[in-house]
Amino acid sequence: MPEPVPLFLAPMAGVTDVAYRLLAREAGADFTATEFTAASGLSRQDAKSWAKVETHPRESPFIPQIFGGVEDEMVETARLLSKDADVIDLNFGCPAPKVTKTCAGAAMMGEPDNLVRMVERCIEASAVPVSVKMRLGTNQETLTVLDIAERCAQLGVLRVCVHGRTLSQKYRGIADWDMIAKVVEVCEPHNTPVIANGDVIDANSASKCLEVTGAQGLMIGRGAIGDPCIFGRIKSELGWEEFEAPWGDANQAGQKHWAWNRYVELVDEIGGPYAARNMKQHGISFTKGLPGGRELRPHLHAIKDFRLIGDPLNLAFEAYSSRRHNTLAVPEAISMAQGFKDVKFVRRK
Template sequence: MVKIGNIELGEFPLLLAPMEDVSDPPFRQVCKENGADMMYTEFISSEGLIRDAYKSKQKLDIFPYERPIGVQLFGSDVDTMAECTKIATAVNPDLIDINYGCPVKKVACKGAGAALLQDIPMMVKMTAAVVNATELPVTVKTRLGWNDETKNIEEVAERLQDVGIKALTIHGRTRAQMYKGEADWRLIAKIKENPRINIPIFGNGDIDSPEKALEYRNRYGIDGIMIGRAAIGYPWIFNEIKHYFATGENLAAPSMKQRVDACRQHLKFSIEWKNERLGILEMRRHYSNYFKGLPHFKEHRMKLVQSLEPEELFSILDDVLVEFDGYFLETKAKKVDYAGVD
């Protein structure tokens, strides 16, 4: 049984990665219903919380169906991170996660996210401050290092465990790689094999099929897998992996009705949670991914991204189901282009 503090996650948990502008409550809902064992909020700016910024505060919204769920925070100032940890703790998540992996310039160039991989003493100091600011378990998500010359994740793992983190998720790329090239899980395995390490180690990067999930579980010995880009538009990947682990067989690809139903549910909750206009606008990024691979889908997609009327949008989705009912996409989950955080 894998545990983070007192949180029991099963024998080999599948985690949904925190992704900016993606892993909001509507998206998390469809992933939870399709097998995600642990989820996280979008990453939240510590300074935004301190300033009481609306967007940052809204990201603290969590719902009973999501548990267990972690609030992920990022920042560059130790005191601010400690203070925002207290704010996040007050909404009663199951854990606090610190983002030391975001590679994008607007974060890393301000000394937050993956930038802390260049200053391990500061990372340790910040982590200790967060641990001391809450009674909740604190976890960390990070990368192998800043670049190929500074892959310092082995030192990071030991020192962060020493100051009290309860789990560590490692994306198998450096900051310099961004999302390019293949994720290298060999160092992740080395950390898991380290006799000093006794906290759960989760691997992240490039898992886009049940076969690959099983291969990496067996080859690298990690405690669980975090899935990000492959779940965008394809929340079924979690249950597909679990089924493959249990039976050695692949589940059938989701039917067109399942795809349309998931998209409708996502859209409905997006409107309810964000308000009608914003919910509709922010849903536009998801349509292509839900129906990736459908022939001649462009006409429907254009209608979906142009409409601002809920009833019209649901009607367009009904039309999609009528036109493609019985059509099965053979392709499984695949990583999509994503320029957010990890």
């Protein structure tokens, strides 16, 4: 078995809101980061952008992640965030076209000198440590990660996280853990930890990734969408610690049921106009991988008032967790969801 390493919840737009980050911590994650947020909006003091980097007293360390293609905006944002953050993470890994078309995110991997200069200036402007997340390069012909990672390590970044795919791959193909192992080698002389990201979906893949890469930590993204309990399961199944699972001995469906109800509790606790903005999408994500989930999801999508999604979800989860998915319970949940689809959302005063 591999030695214990910290587990990170990857920053993801529309996923890692405050409530979900707190939930992931309770479920076994060691580190979480905010949704990746545009420096252009933060530097302009845009309210919606700043809502994405809100935090909670129980969230420690607080790690906002930012992206941008304009150096001065990134530097100013790093300065502003460092007043409250414990670490600032710079995103050079997002492959989304709306990000890369502005030469931000993973597109920066094609401009090593500009990227490294941006990192250096952000470090100078920030009162707290800076970390970086990156990909292997823009495509297989231009794998710039070794040069960039080593130069960032020389600058003194706190850690380097590497997703084992290129920009052009997006999420296709298999993550190249061998290349991440080479990043570990070039960063080792500078005592810079490397966090491996890509294709870690359970304890078995976590163990194999650590064996191949020798990384000092693992970051989980898509595997944690709708399944925050993945962190606790990995720790327990690899024997890393006596993790006291708050969901008890529930099966995976029961874990998701616990996670959904706990997420709702955290949203209510946090309050504010933005706390529940991702609730509907999270609820739908929790049904993935469960029997009957494929049939239920379109009906959940059709519900306009996100506050009504809980009743059919809980009915279905109860069926899933007690292995009654072949009874009328899931069709009943679908019927309930259909009854809610025309109820319009009215904001409470």
